[in-house]
Amino acid sequence: MAGFNKVVNSYEEAMAGLEDGMTVIAGGFGLCGIPENLIKQIRTMATKDLTIVSNNCGIDDFGLGILLVDRQIKKMISSYVGENALFEKQLLAGELEVELTPQGTLAEKMRAGGAGIPAFYTATGYGTPVGDGKEVREFNGRHYIMEESITGDFAIVKGWKADTYGNVVYRDTAQNFNPMAATAGKITVVEVEEIVEPGELNPSEIHTPGIYVNRVIKGSFEKRIEQRTVRQG
Amino acid sequence: MALSREQMAQRVARELQDGFYVNLGIGIPTLVANYVPAGIEVMLQSENGLLGMGPFPTEDEIDADMINAGKQTVTAATGASIFSSAESFAMIRGGHVDLTVLGAFEVDVNGNIASWMIPGKLIKGMGGAMDLVAGADNIIVTMTHASKHGESKLLTECSLPLTGRGCIKKVLTDLAYLEIEDGAFHLKERAPGVSVEEIIEKTEGKLIVPDNVPEMTFA
Numbered sequence: 001m002a003g004f005n006k007v008v009n010s011y012e013e014a015m016a017g018l019e020d021g022m023t024v025i026a027g028g029f030g031l032c033g034i035p036e037n038l039i040k041q042i043r044t045m046a047t048k049d050l051t052i053v054s055n056n057c058g059i060d061d062f063g064l065g066i067l068l069v070d071r072q073i074k075k076m077i078s079s080y081v082g083e084n085a086l087f088e089k090q091l092l093a094g095e096l097e098v099e100l101t102p103q104g105t106l107a108e109k110m111r112a113g114g115a116g117i118p119a120f121y122t123a124t125g126y127g128t129p130v131g132d133g134k135e136v137r138e139f140n141g142r143h144y145i146m147e148e149s150i151t152g153d154f155a156i157v158k159g160w161k162a163d164t165y166g167n168v169v170y171r172d173t174a175q176n177f178n179p180m181a182a183t184a185g186k187i188t189v190v191e192v193e194e195i196v197e198p199g200e201l202n203p204s205e206i207h208t209p210g211i212y213v214n215r216v217i218k219g220s221f222e223k224r225i226e227q228r229t230v231r232q233g
Numbered sequence: 234m235a236l237s238r239e240q241m242a243q244r245v246a247r248e249l250q251d252g253f254y255v256n257l258g259i260g261i262p263t264l265v266a267n268y269v270p271a272g273i274e275v276m277l278q279s280e281n282g283l284l285g286m287g288p289f290p291t292e293d294e295i296d297a298d299m300i301n302a303g304k305q306t307v308t309a310a311t312g313a314s315i316f317s318s319a320e321s322f323a324m325i326r327g328g329h330v331d332l333t334v335l336g337a338f339e340v341d342v343n344g345n346i347a348s349w350m351i352p353g354k355l356i357k358g359m360g361g362a363m364d365l366v367a368g369a370d371n372i373i374v375t376m377t378h379a380s381k382h383g384e385s386k387l388l389t390e391c392s393l394p395l396t397g398r399g400c401i402k403k404v405l406t407d408l409a410y411l412e413i414e415d416g417a418f419h420l421k422e423r424a425p426g427v428s429v430e431e432i433i434e435k436t437e438g439k440l441i442v443p444d445n446v447p448e449m450t451f452a
Contacts, residue, residue, distance in 0.1 A: 032298060103361040104280075104364030104368070123367040124367040126397075129350070129395075143398075172299045173299055173300050174297075176281050177317070177318045225297050230291060
């Protein structure tokens with residue numbers, strides 16, 4: 001690597017340094033905009049006892065669900081899980097810990113983590129099981145709970161295009177949690193469909209500035225669809 | 234006759250106003266999009282990061298990068314914008330969405346709502362529901378008035394773990410439209426052919442019944 005060039009040429013290199021027990025923040029919503037090849041690389045590396053922060057946990061044979069096969073995940077921090085039979089089985093057997101977190105709170109935990117804000121107050125979850133044991137403060141007559149932010153040892157992100165400096169743009173709703181995830185990793189790895197030269201992306205249209213990004217790799221993507229819904233054309 | 238799912242969606246759609254930004258939950262709320270009254274424009278917000286959700290794509294238009302919060306493939310309407318999850322929930326939590334429509338298991342006289350967790354059953358998660366109920370001022374809950382066994386879901390106090398506290402003011406059931414105020418349900422309208430007595434019988438929480446309860450009409 002030279003200067004600001006973040007490009008790596010293998011998935012081994014992309015995930016180098018991932019160890020047992022680490023926390024990995026992953027972008028994606030359902031199967032949309034997930035770093036599918038970086039997840040496959042974690043499966044290949046057989047890293048164990050991972051804490052995964054991601055809105056969902058994929059399905060049985062795609063996305064984060066594949067990390068359940070060899071019980072690589074110790075804990076999931078997610079807003080909605082259980083689209084996979086294996087997940088349900090491991091959860092009921094007590095082999096998997098789940099911290100259910102409201103979706104907006106999860107996004108904000110990542111955003112705050114990346115922005116150096118250790119905690120924030122939100123009305124979301126007050127008076128519900130999510131608020132149990134959390135500090136409550138009243139502002140202007142309304143109750144808020146304190147939520148702590150999240151950072152990860154790694155963040156794994158799926159972008160559309162990046163330049164070699166690690167500036168990233170996302171495509172359509174594949175953006176979702178990816179920009180926040182990108183800010184919150186000690187090592188942020190972005191896989192994209194296309195890598196371009198610096199200057200080819202419009203600076204005003206960059207979603208994730210390269211300062212957050214440590215490694216960029218070009219991948220090829222299956223982009224599986226979870227709920228195929230159509231109208232008659 | 235209790236309202237059909239389509240009639241419930243039709244009734245909710247009458248609450249839409251020109252220029253509203255609206256978040257529709259999964260199930261009956263989704264159907265509301267089919268009954269936007271003529272002559273008004275609304276923009277649908279999908280919490281995965283889309284403001285201006287269009288119809289489902291044709292077979293040729295399908296794009297894995299373009300989904301809604303139900304993970305269904307969708308299109309973007311003209312004038313749509315797409316953004317991150319944090320931006321999306323800033324809109325929701327910041328109170329910028331004009332109307333939120335979502336389902337529930339139970340609501341109570343204090344505006345509490347339970348919609349995400351039944352102890353003993355597999356808990357999949359709350360998704361964005363807790364953010365939506367905490368962030369929105371104008372929420373309509375759509376639900377059946379009573380369970381299949383006739384047990385009321387409009388209660389003095391929710392029995393299931395809550396999604397939000399003190400945040401619900403409007404409820405449309407298959408039997409009635411009610412508003413919640415001052416610790417009671419206020420009966421505003423009844424489904425065609427449904428008697429006030431039936432609604433009273435199936436409402437466990439305190440219910441205020443005015444002398445005249447108009448019947449909903451459907452074209």
